[in-house]
Amino acid sequence: MNVEARIKPFSLLGNSLKRFLNHAEATSDKENNFFTILNEKIDNAIHYNGWFTKENILFSLKQWSLALEEKKLENWISNYSIDEEKNLTVAIIMAGNIPLVGFHDFLCVLLSGNKVLIKQSSNDNQLLPVITQYITELESHFKERIAFSKDRLDNFDAVIATGSNNTARYFEYYFSKKPHIIRKNRNSVAILTGNETKEELQPLGEDIFRYYGLGCRNVSKLYVPKEQKLDYFFEAIYDWHPIIDSNKYANNYDYNKAVYLMSEYKILDNGFLVLKKDESFSSPIASVFYEEYEDLEQLKLKLKKEEENIQCIVSNGLENHHIPFGKTQQPQLADYADNVDTMKFLTHL
Template identity: 55%
Template sequence: MTLTETKNAFVELGKFLSQFSLDNNTKNEAVLYNDEFYDDFISLIALSQSHNRWFIKEQVHHAVQSWAEALTEENLNKWLDRYTIEYKEPKTVGLILAGNIPLVGFHDFISVILTGNKALVKTSSNDKHLLPFLAKYLIAVNNELANRIEFTDGKLENFDAVIATGSNNTARYFEYYFKDKPAIIRKNRNSTAILTGDESKEDLVALGEDIFRYFGLGCRNVSKLYVPKDYDFKNFFEAIYEYGDIIHYEKYANNYDYNKAVFLMSNFKLLDNEFLTLKEDTSYSSPISSLFYEFYDDLEVLKEKLKAEHEQLQCVVSNGLTKDSIAFGQTQKPALWDYADNVDTISFLSKI
């Protein structure tokens, strides 16, 4: 099987995924294997919240559409043409996936397959249905992929390298357990935004997408704001008001009530709009339904601080204030070449 054939399989998957949107599922008769997969995928999306109560249809559809937009021939070529990928004897790469947002481990999965290797996948119990379904579709498109995809519920065995994602605590276990294997070990990271007070309403509305998409559960979700001294949060709160329906989701509302009560019992000063609390805090990692903020005096000093602490950060959002900063509203729309933790997965996999 060649790289071109593998890419073509993912292009077909992209076409399949493009049929599913929150507003209107539209069946395209030209898409391969629709008779076998189309209705079942609609059912799987509908059932996702019963498997994981955070996976409401809106969030699953967003993840599906993001991958539909990414998996085009143009994007795959733009991503992979910078590498020299040679299909040799495939190595088995163990994948230990997170389950905080739908299909969060899919990039690692496609990276392994596209580099000609075999994926030995251990899914999270929180997201154990979507990826196996998409793998079945890929195998239907090209049956040779059946030899390069395996899922396991047990202990990873007989692998040559590993990519494992978890918390800072599990990362210590991973580092010990996989110390004799080539490995990428991912830990907790958070994202932050820098505001100056000159942002437009459109900027701040888009920032709400970075905060609330997937209920803030992803490492690419903004969990902290840096604002100048005497910053007036009035415009921020007005802009994010349109996200207020999030409080009607039970799990989010429960977190809002609990975390707000904890903060208040600890006599912390809060800003609150009845669906999001803001707390002044030096930490990057805020609880669900809350956002931390910190004042800065000098933007250049702040940029040096963020540069020094880059290993704690996934994204920095701003209007171009830092090198490689991400535009408002774009954190949960990464391109194929936007690597988690800035670790080039394709380069790693090409060298094992």
């Protein structure tokens, strides 16, 4: 099975997801069955994980429907020298912080010609199995190349594992004798200059609040000019104020705000987001840390030294590699987590 044949079912999946999201009529009994089961699993996912709202699940599915276009897949894969299929099995230990967070690794393993052994997080175990079932119906050859495991992982040749800094230390020890990619905690930051208009800054709310800020691509830290008043920031993100209607989010907002006030930290607050001056990167849910800077070039050098802790840098076009406001949760196929080229790793096994 060559790489073109491996791409085809994923591009068909992308087309089906577009029809599903647009409430279009299914084009086959197979697709109709997929739509029915997917709807059921979306409801299940919401039940099992309170952070997985229908809006956020559909947002994730939309991003994949756009990414899985045949031309995009072909252009991405053309950058690699991919052999015919291998008999290597790559284990993927998936996180569960946002819907389908492990799908990119799954896609990479199969397109690289390897077999995949999946260990799902209990927080996100409803959506991938139904998508996998549909993929194998579109291309039966994948049936023998995809496996799920609920127990200890055995009989694999390489591993991709995502977890916290603590679990990463365990992964590095446990998988030290296997080729591996081990991902740790990372956070994303935004640089404000104070010159942004409300219209330019508004999309930053998407980077902060999408998935309730639980993703590594969510902005959890702001860098602002010294003495810059942040009223314009609060005004720009105000359209996101209905997020406080979520009980889980509101509980975190109330708790973290109370902790900060009891500890006598100086905070800024707009009723649904707390800003706290802090040098750390990882802010709790419903809060964002901020830090002041005096020299933009010095800040860029500082962030360069911290690149192992940073997933994305967001700005209004300050650097070519910076992500525009509002785009962090719309990664392209070649936007690899932790800036580690997963496809290169897999093709060199």
